[in-house]
Structures are given as structure tokens and as C-alpha cells.
Amino acid sequence: MNLVKKAGGKAIDKTKKRIAKDLLSKKGVVFDNYAIFKIKKSLSEILEVSPNHFSLELPPFHIKTDLSVSLFELAKEKKVDPKNLAEELAIKINETKNNFFESAQALGPYLNINLKKQKTYPLLLKEIAKLKDKFGQSDVNKNNVVVIDYSGPNIAKPFGVGHLRSTIIGQALANIYEATGYCVVKDNHLGDWGTQFGKLIYAYKNWADKEKFKENPIEELNILYVRFHEEAKKNPSIEDEARKIFQQLELGDESLLKIWSKFEKISVSEFNKVYKKLGISFDTFLGESYFVGEAEKIIQEALDKKVAFEDPTTGAIAVELSGLPSFLLRKQDGSTLYITRDLATLKFRTKTFNPQETLYAVGEEQSLHFKQMFALAKTLGYADGNTAKHIGFGLMSIDGEKMSTRKGTLVLLEDLITQSIAKAKEILMSKNKDLSAEEVEEISEIVGMGAVIYNDLRQSRQKNISFDWKKMLDFEGGSAVYLQYTVARINSILKKLNNPRTVLGNIVFEKESEFALAKKMMFFPMIVLEARKNDSPHLVAVYLEELAQLFNHFYNEVSIIGTEDEVLRLARIALIKSTAIVIKNGLALLGVKIPEKI
Numbered sequence: 001m002n003l004v005k006k007a008g009g010k011a012i013d014k015t016k017k018r019i020a021k022d023l024l025s026k027k028g029v030v031f032d033n034y035a036i037f038k039i040k041k042s043l044s045e046i047l048e049v050s051p052n053h054f055s056l057e058l059p060p061f062h063i064k065t066d067l068s069v070s071l072f073e074l075a076k077e078k079k080v081d082p083k084n085l086a087e088e089l090a091i092k093i094n095e096t097k098n099n100f101f102e103s104a105q106a107l108g109p110y111l112n113i114n115l116k117k118q119k120t121y122p123l124l125l126k127e128i129a130k131l132k133d134k135f136g137q138s139d140v141n142k143n144n145v146v147v148i149d150y151s152g153p154n155i156a157k158p159f160g161v162g163h164l165r166s167t168i169i170g171q172a173l174a175n176i177y178e179a180t181g182y183c184v185v186k187d188n189h190l191g192d193w194g195t196q197f198g199k200l201i202y203a204y205k206n207w208a209d210k211e212k213f214k215e216n217p218i219e220e221l222n223i224l225y226v227r228f229h230e231e232a233k234k235n236p237s238i239e240d241e242a243r244k245i246f247q248q249l250e251l252g253d254e255s256l257l258k259i260w261s262k263f264e265k266i267s268v269s270e271f272n273k274v275y276k277k278l279g280i281s282f283d284t285f286l287g288e289s290y291f292v293g294e295a296e297k298i299i300q301e302a303l304d305k306k307v308a309f310e311d312p313t314t315g316a317i318a319v320e321l322s323g324l325p326s327f328l329l330r331k332q333d334g335s336t337l338y339i340t341r342d343l344a345t346l347k348f349r350t351k352t353f354n355p356q357e358t359l360y361a362v363g364e365e366q367s368l369h370f371k372q373m374f375a376l377a378k379t380l381g382y383a384d385g386n387t388a389k390h391i392g393f394g395l396m397s398i399d400g401e402k403m404s405t406r407k408g409t410l411v412l413l414e415d416l417i418t419q420s421i422a423k424a425k426e427i428l429m430s431k432n433k434d435l436s437a438e439e440v441e442e443i444s445e446i447v448g449m450g451a452v453i454y455n456d457l458r459q460s461r462q463k464n465i466s467f468d469w470k471k472m473l474d475f476e477g478g479s480a481v482y483l484q485y486t487v488a489r490i491n492s493i494l495k496k497l498n499n500p501r502t503v504l505g506n507i508v509f510e511k512e513s514e515f516a517l518a519k520k521m522m523f524f525p526m527i528v529l530e531a532r533k534n535d536s537p538h539l540v541a542v543y544l545e546e547l548a549q550l551f552n553h554f555y556n557e558v559s560i561i562g563t564e565d566e567v568l569r570l571a572r573i574a575l576i577k578s579t580a581i582v583i584k585n586g587l588a589l590l591g592v593k594i595p596e597k598i
Contacts (some may be wrong), residue, residue, distance in 0.1 A: 007012050008213060010354060011283065011285070011286075012284060012286075014202050014283075015153070015185055015283045015284060015353070016352065016353070018183075018283075019145055019183050019185070019353060020452070022183040023143065023145070023183060024400065027139070027142075028137055028139035028142055028180075028181045029131060029134050029135075029137045029138050030138070030139055031139060031140050031525065031529075032129070034127065034138075035120065035123045035124045035127060035522055036056065036101070036522045036523060036525060036526055037051070037525075038123075039056070039067070039100050039115070039120070040056055041045065041092075042098060042099070042100050042101075042163075043056075043069070043100075043101070043113070046089075046092060046093055046098065046101075047074075047089060047092075049074060053074055053077065053215075054069050054070070054071070054073070054074050055069070055070070056068075056069060056523075056526075057069070057070065058520065058523060059112060063107070063112065065105070065112035065113060065114055066108050066113060066114050066115040066117075066515075066519060067112070067113045067115065067265075068111065068112050068113070069110065069111040069113070071085050071086050071089070071110065071111060072108065072109055075109065082108075082109035083106070083108055083109055085109075086106035086107070086108070086109060086111045087106040087111060089104070089106075089111050089568070090104040090105055090106040090111060090283045093111075093113065095523055097104070099116065099119055100115055100116055100119065100120055101113055101114070101115065101116065102114040102115060102116045102117075107434070108187055109411055116507070117449060117515060118508070119351070120522075121509070121515070121518045122521075124518060124521060124522050124578075125432070125518070125574045125575065125578050126267075127581065128521065128577075128578040128581055129574065129577070129578070132581055132590065133523075133581070133584070133585060133588070135524065135569075135581060135582065135585055136179060136524045136525050136526070136527075136528045136534045136582070136586070136589075137179045137180070137181075137525075137528070138179070138180055138181060138525055138529065140180050140181050140529060141180045141182045141532075142181035142182075143181075144181070144182050144183070144355075144356040144357070144388060145182065145183045145184075145185065145353055145354060145355040145356060146177050146182045146183075146184055146185070146356065146357045146359065147185040147187055147349050147355045147357075147358045147359070148170055148173055148174050148177070148184060148185070148186055148187065148357055148358075148359045148361065149166060149170070149187050149189045149345075149358070149359065149360045149361065149362075150166050150169065150170020150171065150173075150174075150186070150187075150188070150361035151163060151166055151167040151170060151188045151271075151275075151280075151282075151361075152166060152188060152189045152190060152191055152362070153190065153191065153267075153271055154190070154191035154192070154196070154268055155190055155191065155263055155264050155267035155268070155287070156190045156197070156200055156218070156221045156225070156263040156264075156266075157218070157221065157222055157225065157267075158218050158219065158222050158270075158412050159270065159271055159412065159413045159414070160412060160413060161396060161413050161416050162396060163413070164396065164413055164416075164452070164456065165361075165363070165393050165456055165461075165465075166362060166363070166393070167275075167278065167280065167359045168278070168453050168456055168457060168591060169361050169391065169393055169456070169537065170186075170359075170361035170391075170462055171186075171278070171280050171591050172457055172537035172540075172590050172591055173359060173361065173391065173532075173535060173537065174186050174445050174539060174591065175588070175589045175591065176528060176531050176532050176540070176589055177532055179528050179532075179589060180529055180532045181418050184279070185283050185349075185355065186265035186282045186283045186284075186355050187280040187282065187283065187284045187285075187286055187349070188284070188285045188286075188288030189286060189287065189288070189345065190264075190267075190268075190285055190286075190288070191287070191288060192260075192264055192267075192287035192288055192289045193287065193288035193289045193292060193341065194246070194288065194338065195242065195243060195246045195335065196225075197245075197246055197249060197260055197263075198241075198242035198243055198244070198245035198246030198247075198249065199228045199229075199239075199242040200221065200224065200225055200228070200263070201223065201242075201245050201249070201256060201259055201260065201438050202228065202238060202242045202245055203227060203228040203261075204221070204224055204259060207224060207227060208220065208224060209546050215555070218266065218267065218270050221263065225505075228242070229431075236383070236566055242252070243333055243335075246335060247333055247334060247335055249504060250292065250335055250336070254337060257315070262287075264287075268285065273412060274413055277414075277417060277449065278449070278453070278591065279591060279593070280591070282597045286345070286348075288338070288341045288345075290345075291341045291344035291345050292336065292341065292346065294337040294344035294347070294348065295340040295341045295343070295344045296336065297344070298329070298340055298343045298344050298347070298380075299317055299329050299330055299336070301339060301380060301447060301497040302317070302319065302329060302376070302380065303317065305379075305380065307319060307321075307376065307379055307380065308329055311332070312505035314332035315332050315334070316328055316330060316331055316332040317329040317330040319376060321372065321375050321376060321379065324368075324371060324372050324375060325368070325372075327339060327372050335465055338369070339372065339373050339376075342369075342373050343373060343376060343377055343380075343382065346373070346377050346382055346383060346386075346388060347377070347380075347382040349386075350382060350383055350384070350385075350386045354385075354386075355386050356385070356386065356387065357386065357387045357388075357389065358383075358386055358387070358388045358389070359389050359391050360388070360389070360391060360534065361391045361393070362390065362391070362392065363392065363393060363394075363395070363398065364392035364393060364394055364395075364462065365395075366390070366392070367390060367392055370388075370390035371390075374388050374390075389535070391535050392461070392462065393461040393462060394461070394462055394463045394464035394465065395464045395465075396456075396464070396465050396466070397465075397466045397467075398466065405490060410577045416452060416467075417448065417449060420448040420451050420452050420469075420472070420473075421445050421447075421448030421449070421474060421527055421537050422444075423448065423451075423469055424443075424444040424445075424447040424448035424449070424451060424473060424481070425440060425441075425444035425448070427447075427473055427475075428440055428443055428444050428447065428598065431475070431598075432598065435597075437492075442595065443595040443597070444597060446593045446594070446595045447473070447480070447481050447484060447595070447598070448483070449592075449593070450480035450481065450484060450587075450592040451472040451479060451480050451481060452472070452593050453480065453590065453591050453592050454472075454479060454480030454483075454541065454587075454590060455467065455468075455471075455472045455479070455480075457537045457538060457540075457541055457590045457591075458478065458479075458538055458541035458542070458545070460536065460538050461535075461536065461537070461538065463598045477545065477549070478545065480587070480592050481598070482545070482548060483544055483545070483548050483583055483586075483592075483593060483594075484587075484592075484594050484598060485598050486548040486551055486552065486579075486583060487580045487583050487584060487594050488594075488595065488596070488597050488598040489555065490551075490576045490577070490579060490580040491580070491596055491597060492562055492597065493561065493576060494573070495574070496561060497560070497561060497573065508567050508568055508571055509568075509571060509572075509575075510568065511557060511558055513550070513553050513554040513555070513557050513558065514554060514558070514571075514575060516550050516553075516554075516571070517547075517550045517551055517554050517575060518578075520546065520547050520548065520550050521578055521579065521582050523543075524543070524547075524582050524586070527539060527540060527543045528540065528589065531589075537589070537590060540586050540590060540592060541586075543586065544582075544583055544586040544587065547579065547582060547583065547586075548583065551576070551579050554575075558572065560572045560573065560576065
């Protein structure tokens with residue numbers, strides 16, 4: 001246990017120093033400098049209301065205007081009819097000389113605005129060309145700290161597909177929060193404590209094949225865990241034996257801690273192989289074991305404050321809070337529970353990192369646990385100034401089957417990734433026979449990994465998801481490879497043009513598809529903020545797919561290489577370069593890489 005504390009302490013000190021440094025020096029992209037904010041601010045001055053009191057929207061395709069403003073909320077605040085307000089504001093805009101607005105019309109409760117395109121879009125393309133991979137980022141939350149608890153696999157078990165959702169949703173949120181200015185602490189709260197380790201140690205001591213364990217320790221531990229539950233059905237008394245072992249472990253039995261530490265070391269090493277493939281790293285690996293001692297203090301504090309009570313018959317410690325089912329903090333055998341250690345963790349994070357928010361990317365089935373934990377934390381004063389949120393998500397299945405370690409139906413994440421890469425390779429070889437063997441290997445890995453990650457993130461996290469390889473690797477839409485291929489198309493055009501210079505003086509467009517594409521890109525910084533506000537990475541994915549559709553419409557309508565007018569051709573080159581940048585930046589937020597060609 002001391003080794004865990006020592007290693008954890010180093011990571012904590014390093015993270016605290018980084019937070020202090022970032023809060024003093026972090027300089028993000030100033031959101032006020034974006035074209036979309038300048039337009040919104042300019043409109044707010046004409047409307048004589050704060051920019052926070054209304055939102056700009058892209059109108060539906062059949063409405064031929066550049067921007068729309070819904071006036072329901074503003075009208076409600078002013079206590080006027082929204083239709084009358086729209087008519088009044090349209091007249092006001094049309095009478096005002098402005099750099100951005102050509103004209104405005106009232107359409108029911110909406111205010112529709114036409115932009116001065118030749119002034120607006122050069123501004124946009126210049127900012128994308130200047131910011132490049134930083135376009136979309138902002139300084140809006142530059143003074144805030146957020147702790148994100150995600151992944152959290154159980155040690156001594158293989159990294160199953162079941163932990164994939166927490167891992168990639170948590171990482172996407174870390175990227176999105178950081179892109180809006182937050183200082184992010186990425187914490188992998190390992191499942192490394194609890195009665196299951198009593199079961200596993202019992203199985204290891206009684207049935208382990210030492211040679212097999214040496215060859216493939218994680219696989220052997222998984223086999224032992226499954227066997228324990230099979231044996232327990234025939235001989236329930238071994239459950240009591242396992243509980244006694246865990247009690248001794250909690251009391252600090254050195255021989256048992258030595259076995260447990262071996263499991264921990266092996267597991268973290270295996271997990272890091274998976275994280276490397278996913279391109280993920282953490283600031284801290286503070287498992288449940290780190291907080292065992294503090295958990296006992298939590299129990300005592302809850303008793304002292306009369307929030308918890310001890311059952312005189314069993315000795316168990318329980319809590320009753322208004323509006324929630326009662327729950328235990330300590331079992332009758334004296335061992336702590338997951339919720340007790342989680343409370344200790346929240347208290348520690350609040351005190352150590354002083355975050356404004358703490359996010360828990362954990363399955364929706366744990367919603368009651370978090371309601372109880374947050375309620376008790378508030379009662380005990382552990383989360384003052386720290387908004388703790390449960391970022392729930394639905395189940396993941398393969399062929400409609402939920403996975404279970406106990407039943408032996410776990411699908412390994414590495415196996416899934418290998419399968420996805422193999423399928424990507426098969427498709428690539430059939431679509432592009434000019435690729436070298438080395439290129440096929442490199443590109444299929446990027447496409448295969450992207451398919452697994454994006455399949456999850458393109459859907460609302462609350463939904464249950466399943467794997468459909470045909471959809472995941474569909475070049476026509478709704479997949480990572482569709483977006484990757486769109487960028488590859490742009491790279492191909494630029495290569496044929498011999499990577500031309502970009503001139504951003506007079507931007508002259510002539511097709512509606514060009515204006516639609518530029519207008520869509522203008523909204524990207526706001527989409528990133530919206531995804532952060534709603535803790536919803538899928539908003540970025542939806543946006544990217546819509547942007548790619550607009551590009552492909554433009555691509556099918558316009559020949560850039562065949563454009564004879566030099567000014568128009570350079571404007572179109574700037575447009576497609578910007579499109580590639582925005583798609584790359586959006587996919588980077590989701591943790592998806594892009595190959596140069598496909």
C-alpha cells in the first residue's frame with residue numbers, strides 16, 4: 001500500500017504544479033476575436049441586449065438567408081409578442097449601417113439576417129489560416145479547473161470492450177474542456193479494491209497454474225475469476241472464505257498485499273498498452289486502494305454528524321437521506337464499500353485540485369450510486385464550490401449481447417481493435433490498389449482505430465450502442481472514414497495543384513454551395529462550446545458530418561482545378577484548405593487521427 005501512496009503522491013505533486021502554472025500563464029485563443037462572435041456582438045449592439053440573451057443559428061436549408069435568431073426568449077424577457085419584436089428589429093437592422101449585415105427580415109418569431117458576404121467570409125478564412133490547429137479553441141473557461149474521472153478498468157481483469165465507452169467519452173470531454181480553456185486533470189480511478197480481490201486471491205492461491213500465469217497473467221487471472229464463480233455455485237462456503245481474505249487484506253496482511261500488488265503492477269502495464277493504441281494518457285492513476293484509510297474517516301465523520309447510524313444487531317453503518325433509498329457505508333463484516341471510497345476520493349480531489357467541476361464518465365446504470373454519493377458529499381460539505389456531475393452513458397453490446405467478466409462473455413478491446421483494423425485493411429486494398437504494403441498497414445490502423453472510437457462518439461452518449469461493421473466503415477457517410485476520406489480528397493486536390501499558395505485578399509465566391517460551406521465553418525467555435533456545455537461529444541460529430549456533406553456537394557458542383565479565374569480559384573483553394581483544417585480539428589477533439597491519403 002505504501003508503494004501505491006508513493007507513486008500516487010509523485011503524480012499528484014506534478015499535477016498540482018502544472019495546474020498552478022497553467023492558471024497563471026494559460027493563454028488560449030480569445031473567443032471575442034472569432035468572426036462569429038464579432039457578428040453576434042455587433043448584432044447585440046443594434047438590438048441593445050447582451051450577446052448572452054440570444055443565439056445565432058444556421059437556418060434550415062429551405063430558408064434562403066445566412067443567419068437566424070429565435071426571439072422567443074428575448075420576447076418573453078421583454079414581455080412582448082415575438083412576431084412584433086422580429087418586425088421591429090428587422091427595421092432597426094435595415095436602418096443601421098454595419099460592416100456585417102446586408103439586410104434583415106422578420107419571419108414569424110424569427111429574425112433572418114443576410115450577411116455582407118465579401119466582408120464576412122474573408123475574415124473567417126483569414127482566422128482559420130492563421131490559427132490552423134487552434135481554430136475552434138477559446139479562452140472562455142481559462143480560469144477553471146476540471147477533474148475528469150474516466151476509464152477506471154478493474155485490475156486483474158482484461159481490458160474489455162465494456163470499458164471502452166468510459167475511456168473514449170472521458171478523453172473526448174477532456175479534449176473539449178481543454179479546448180475551451182479549462183485546466184484538465186485526467187484521473188484514471190482504477191477498480192483495485194473490494195471483495196472481488198478476496199475471491200481472486202482465493203482462486204489464485206488454490207488453483208493458479210504458475211507456468212500459465214507467467215506466460216499470460218491477465219488471461220490466467222480472468223480464467224481464475226470465472227472459475228471462482230462457477231465453483232461458488234457448487235460450494236457457497238468459498239464466498240465466506242473470500243470475504244475473510246478481503247478483510248485481512250484491508251487490515252494490511254503483508255502476504256496478501258504482496259499478491260494484490262503483483263496483480264496491480266501487471267494490470268497497469270497491460271492497460272497502458274491499450275491506452276497507447278488509443279492515444280490516451282492520464283495525469284493520475286489513483287485507484288480505490290489509495291483512499292482506503294480516508295474511507296474510514298468518512299464513516300466516522302458521518303457518524304459524528306448523525307448522518308449515518310450503526311445497526312446495533314449487525315454492526316453495519318447505513319445512511320438515510322431524504323428522497324433517496326438508504327445505503328451502506330460499511331458492511332457488517334467491517335469492510336468498506338465502493339461509495340465510501342468514492343466519497344473519500346471526491347473529498348480529496350476537491351481539497352487537492354480545487355476544481356470548479358468534477359466529471360464521472362461512468363455507465364448510466366450507476367446513476368443511483370452517484371445521486372446518493374453527491375447528496376451525502378453535499379451534506380458533509382465535501383464539494384463546496386465543486387460541481388460534481390455524473391456523465392452517464394448507455395450499454396455497449398456486440399450482436400445484441402451484453403458482456404460480463406463473471407460469466408466469461410467479455411470481449412477484449414484489443415481483439416475488437418485488431419478486428420476493426422483487419423476489416424479496414426480489407427476495404428482499403430479493394431478501394432485503392434496503388435497503396436504500398438507499408439501504406440496499407442499504416443492507413444488501416446488509423447482507419448480501424450478511428451472506426452471504433454467514432455462509432456461511439458457520433459451517437460448521443462445516453463444511447464445503448466452496438467457494433468455494425470458495415471456502418472462503421474462506410475465511405476458514404478456516418479463514419480470516421482467518411483470524414484477521413486473527405487480530408488484525403490482535399491489533400492489529393494491540393495497535391496494536383498502542387499500545394500498552391502493561399503491568397504486571402506479579395507475572397508470572391510459565386511456558388512451558393514461555397515457560401516454554405518464557409519458559413520458552416522464559422523460556427524465551429526460555438527459548436528465546441530456547446531459540446532462542452534452539454535457534455536456531449538456527439539454534437540461535434542454531427543457538425544463534422546454536416547460540414548463534410550456540404551463540402552461534397554460543393555466538390556461535385558465545382559471544379560477547382562478547372563477554375564480559370566485566378567482570384568476565384570485562389571478563393572476556392574482557401575475554402576477547401578479551411579475545410580480540411582476544421583475537420584481535422586473536430587476529429588482531434590474526438591481522438592480520431594487522419595491519414596494523408598486513403
